[in-house]
Amino acid sequence: MANHNLKTLSEVLNTLIKRGITKEICMNEQKQMVLGKDEKVYQADDLKIVKSYRFEGDSNPDDNAVLYLLQDKEGELSTILDSYGAESNHTGKEFDNFLREIPIEENDEYNID
Secondary structure, three states, rough: OEEEOOOOOHHHHHHHHHHHHHHHEEEEEOEEEHHHHOOOOEEEEEEEEEEEEEEEEEOOOOOOEEEEOOOOOOOOOEEEEEHHHHHOOOOHHHHHHHHOOOOOOOHHHHOOO
């Protein structure tokens, strides 16, 4: 996993948006992982992680985040943001378990320079 501490989360997100990657996968109230407003439900084996971008808080190293770039079986790209430490945006084990089950196939094509 590359450390992109020279870029901010917003810089990486803006670069991805310029590349046409605008959709985000989130956990809904039913603990399902869904793609944006489409409500397309994913299982971990429907996806692969093609890139991960790690960020560390400037003032507090406990404020960390990882932005995962995912590709589904149809080739569609989307992101999942996992913030952890003091700013964690997920409670419960479902989210973490889902991430751990996604296969990792890092691709340098998605490097942010």
